């Protein structure tokens with residue numbers, strides 16, 4: 539079982555001619571409300587990729603619709619807690635005509651998860667289970683330590699990368715997932731090869747998945763390094779592309795696929811996500827990915 543302990547956000551997505559500037563009042567070209575949060579997006583990507591997935595997290599009294607969204611995807615939501623004292627997490631997202639985004643977060647209930655709640659939920663899991671984390675909820679360092687103490691495999695996507703991440707027990711991870719900026723922040727190095735080298739020295743037992751947007755992604759573990767390029771796509775909205783990539787990579791990798799195969803499926807799934815608007819709603823199914831993969835086979 540894959541347990542994703544992560545954020546649930548209400549994403550209010552504005553289509554804008556450009557990102558709003560300091561002091562500017564800008565009329566948007568449209569607005570839509572979507573279920574999002576890196577955690578929930580990754581659970582939907584995992585489920586759509588075919589992995590048996592449970593989501594743990596916290597919403598406020600306003601968040602039942604986000605939990606239902608995960609239910610509709612076949613995600614086990616029995617560990618999504620409701621806290622009546624806080625509002626659910628929220629994100630204000632601007633998307634420009636190039637499909638780029640910028641995101642403003644309010645942690646809300648995601649930031650009110652306690653150690654006691656974590657320990658209670660983790661007591662249902664053990665060494666046959668994989669824990670996926672992002673950096674949008676409280677007590678992430680405790681989660682890593684407590685899950686490892688139970689023998690779980692732990693995967694951490696260090697996004698968004700705050701200064702506190704450097705103090706997390708990253709050497710306990712099986713896989714650390716970063717983009718280039720996050721990788722540079724955590725290793726103190728710049729440039730892909732320098733980041734990969736530094737990560738291998740800092741956390742020798744931890745594999746690194748370094749995502750580079752239009753430049754593809756690297757998977758590195760000990761001496762092994764694998765690069766995957768992107769599949770061409772007409773970019774409409776890049777929101778949740780990273781979440782799709784990770785969900786599809788983990789579903790394949792944890793199911794026994796080689797890193798090469800898992801990277802390829804992940805890259806293809808992400809190329810479909812960027813061609814559609816929205817976060818969770820833009821994530822493809824395994825079947826869509828399989829259909830495109832078949833068209834790529836020689837002969």
Ligand code: RIB
Pocket residue numbers: 545547548549573574575576577579628629641674777778780781817818
């Ligand atoms: O990765 C995209 C997600 O980041 C959005 O859905 C938003 O909620 C933020 O968590």
